[in-house]
Amino acid sequence: xxxxxxxxxxxxxxxxxxxxxxxxxxxxxxxxxxxxxxxxxxxxxxxxxxxxxxxxxxxxxxxxxxxxxxxxxxxxxxxxxxxxxxxxxxxxxxxxxxxxxxxxxxxxxxxxxxxxxxxxxxxxxxxxxxxxxxxxxxxxxxxxxxxxxxxxxxxxxxxxxxxxxxxxxxxxxxxxxxxxxxxxxxxxxxxxxxxxxxxxxxxxxxxxxxxxxxxxxxxxxxxxxxxxxxxxxxxxxxxxxxxxxxxxxxxxxxxxxxx
Numbered sequence: 001x002x003x004x005x006x007x008x009x010x011x012x013x014x015x016x017x018x019x020x021x022x023x024x025x026x027x028x029x030x031x032x033x034x035x036x037x038x039x040x041x042x043x044x045x046x047x048x049x050x051x052x053x054x055x056x057x058x059x060x061x062x063x064x065x066x067x068x069x070x071x072x073x074x075x076x077x078x079x080x081x082x083x084x085x086x087x088x089x090x091x092x093x094x095x096x097x098x099x100x101x102x103x104x105x106x107x108x109x110x111x112x113x114x115x116x117x118x119x120x121x122x123x124x125x126x127x128x129x130x131x132x133x134x135x136x137x138x139x140x141x142x143x144x145x146x147x148x149x150x151x152x153x154x155x156x157x158x159x160x161x162x163x164x165x166x167x168x169x170x171x172x173x174x175x176x177x178x179x180x181x182x183x184x185x186x187x188x189x190x191x192x193x194x195x196x197x198x199x200x201x202x203x204x205x206x207x208x209x210x211x212x213x214x215x216x217x218x219x220x221x222x223x224x225x226x227x228x229x230x231x232x233x234x235x236x237x238x239x240x241x242x243x244x245x246x247x248x249x250x251x252x253x254x255x256x257x258x259x
Contacts, residue, residue: 004071039103049081
């Protein structure tokens with residue numbers, strides 16, 4: 001199966017439009033970017049490398065993007081991004097080979113594709129790839145969202161979706177300190193136009209969210225009904241604890257991105 005065939009349904013065709021999409025995607029994570037532009041950033045399941053494109057614009061010079069799908073890798077290289085092909089059987093060894101030097105690990109819309117039985121093993125390898133105190137950003141479909149069923153089954157390769165409790169659990173069981181699990185930030189209403197039209201869509205979305213919380217109230221109680229994230233995706237911020245020994249040093253030549 002070529003995942004690129006599926007993914008391309010949502011990709012613009014013009015390079016400037018692709019770059020604009022890359023910038024919008026990075027906005028959701030920009031508050032967690034390392035201040036050091038030389039920090040090693042790894043994007044697993046990167047697709048064609050959109051986040052690497054946006055990171056390169058911000059001056060981050062050490063970005064490793066990798067994906068298991070050859071079509072996605074080829075699409076990235078056509079865009080000038082050094083996306084590496086790492087097959088599923090080799091993924092664990094590739095991550096462990098990063099040697100505890102990673103400053104930020106991006107796992108964006110990936111964990112739900114990994115079989116449940118392999119998720120803790122994969123996350124544990126990711127934890128070991130981070131330097132102590134460094135951050136993992138993990139975005140997954142939100143089972144509490146009003147569109148949860150669509151996001152769960154939109155993609156045939158999805159294995160599961162998550163609530164904020166289950167995402168926190170799997171990260172904690174993998175040895176992470178979990179700082180937060182919350183809605184993925186949305187920085188604009190650009191998809192809804194501007195002016196009165198954008199305001200109308202925002203008002204409608206707010207009404208639907210409130211109605212969803214009312215529906216949850218008799219079943220989950222007030223705290224969960226009015227506290228659970230409802231966005232289509234949720235974002236976890238987790239760190240590798242201090243006091244854990246680091247692995248081997250990474251050859252700097254292995255961590256470049258010419259995008």
